[in-house]
Amino acid sequence: MEIVIKAAQFILSLSFLIVLHELGHFIPAKIFKTRVEKFYLFFDYKFSLLKKKIGETEYGIGWIPLGGYVKISGMIDESMDTEQLKLPAQPWEFRSKPAWQRLIIMLGGVTVNFILGILIYIMITFVWGIDFVNSLDVKDGFSVHESFKQYGFEDGDKILKFNGIEPLDVTDVNKHLFLRGITSLDVLHQNGTTETITIPENIGEVMWENGVMKPFEVRRPAIINLVTENSPAKIAGIQVNDKIVSVNNTPINYWNEFSTLVLNSKEEITLGIERDSNILNITVKPGENNQIGVSYNVLSGINLQHKDYSFSESISTGNSIAIWTLKDYITQFKYVFTKKGATSIGGFIAIGNIFPATWSWQAFWSITAFLSIMLGFMNLLPIPALDGGHVMFTLYEMITGRKPNDKFLEYAQITGFILLIALLLLANGNDIVKLFS
Structure with missing residues (x-):
């Protein structure tokens, strides 16, 4: 049953994000009078589960749950349908539109992803507020990994400040160390003395290389829950x-x-x-x-605080959470290009396991907001077959005044598609290896 609940949340979240992302392309295409031939949730290779044609657009649900797409006339996309490109360009085709209109159409999907992430974080903050742990609310302090004791930390330390600033949630210390460039921590030792301890600027890289991703853990009583x-x-x-x-x-x-x-x-x-x-x-x-x-009980060893937000406060707080989520994701993305990072990439099983085993709307929307931000960033990567690849070629055209020829774009699309399939196989292969090991 746990697997069913996780899978249901994952599929619902993925479907929601795909449909809204594709709407981000669909709406500006329609505004600029560009014909959209298909609008699909999931891929429909050979056949579709459901389909209905309304006007000039076929709407449907495919059987391969790896994403979705809108097929825009006169554009080399996931369908790899290049037959229409052999004919003279028509006024309703993507290739006939000015570069600035094509750029807006291609940026529509990621724009929706980023806006959606912000709106969901605003909604979460307003509806549920935020739980947090103050600096002195960790009852018995933190346990410290041996590799961090060389800097002067001790088991039982209570962390007071990050870079001289009291944090909202002190249990975020590991995330701030790894992603946000903390160079000092103010701590209260068990003997009652306080100390400002300096940390190497490259502490994130040190944590990654040594596999010490949680150097500080809340000391909890050894009671079985x-x-x-x-x-x-x-x-x-x-x-x-x-x-x-x-x-x-x-x-x-x-x-x-x-x-x-x-x-x-x-x-x-x-x-x-x-x-x-x-x-x-x-x-x-x-x-x-x-x-x-x-x-153990995740609430043991701490005094959990809660804060509710007004709607106006939720707007600024939700924006801040979304911005930091994007910054953190970009920061950790660099680790993908390491040997360890390549084996750490996760596929559908890894993403599905992010969702809780019991249904929680707060967790569902929080994870969906994160995935929306993540998909927005990933789609902006300058890889042919992704939105970022199309944007890259369009910007090249706008800057140089020269449009890449259709044959080049076709080969670039094929190359990008092969690269994405390879990454997909790597990510899901890692999942399978971890599942059986």
């Missing part, structure tokens, strides 16, 4: 609300200590469990990836 059915923990008799006090006779207080010891264990482990004021020793044999099938 969920035991997965048929897991090693369930079979061994571990129960919800059990408190873990030791792993292989090593005393622990926090969840990160427990998880580190379990993940580093090669054999069976003996857990000291406090239950109803009694101490039990339970032996568990970890499963794949040394997992035993337990988790």
Whole structure:
């Protein structure tokens, strides 16, 4: 059932974004009196699931859920229909329109993506407000990865400021380190002293290269909130609300200590469990990836704050969230071009897994807003077969006064299409490898 719920949210979100993106092309094409032959959700290679012709446009739903398209007369696009280009250009065709009109038509889809992302973030902020954790609301501070202790951080530190500014949500520290160029953190040590600790400017690259993406984690009590059915923990008799006090006779207080010891264990482990004021020793044999099938309450270890926003406040806050989402995505995009980045690219399974296993409209719209911003940026990349490729050639024409010939555009479209198929195979191949490993 969890898979069904995730898949339903993914398909609904993807369909919503595709239709609105293609409307971004369709509407300006119609305004400039350019004929649109097809408007399709998903691809209809050989046949379609549904179709209906209204006026000069055929509307339909294809059977290949890899995107969608509008087929504009006189344009070399995903359909690779070049027969019409052998005939003289007609007034209603894309190729007959002035370059500035063609540019607007091609930019329409990504413009809708960016505007849609902003509007959804405004709506989310207004309807649900924002949950956050203040600097002193992390009850027992953060656990610190060993590689970060060389800078002066200690387990139990409470983080007060990022670059001298108190953050809205202190649990965003890892994201700010990786993407937003933090060079200093003000911390409150357990002994009551405060310190400003300087961090290397290239800390994001250091985190990426060393695989330390969460150097700071909230210290949470080692109390079990969920035991997965048929897991090693369930079979061994571990129960919800059990408190873990030791792993292989090593005393622990926090969840990160427990998880580190379990993940580093090669054999069976003996857990000291406090239950109803009694101490039990339970032996568990970890499963794949040394997992035993337990988790904690995500709200433990913190005092969660909430803020509601008026409509006018939501506009500015929603805009800010959208802008930072785009900036963060652009910043991390550079890591795609590394060896590790190539193996980290995810396909449809990875995107589908972003959605929660239970239906949540707040989560659905939040993820849809992120995907809208992401698709807008990806479609702007100067790759033939993407909107950005068409925009690149049109700008070249506007600057130089020379239009690339149709045969060149045809070959460029084929090259871009092959590149996109290769990326699609790589991304979904990574998903399959991760699924079976």
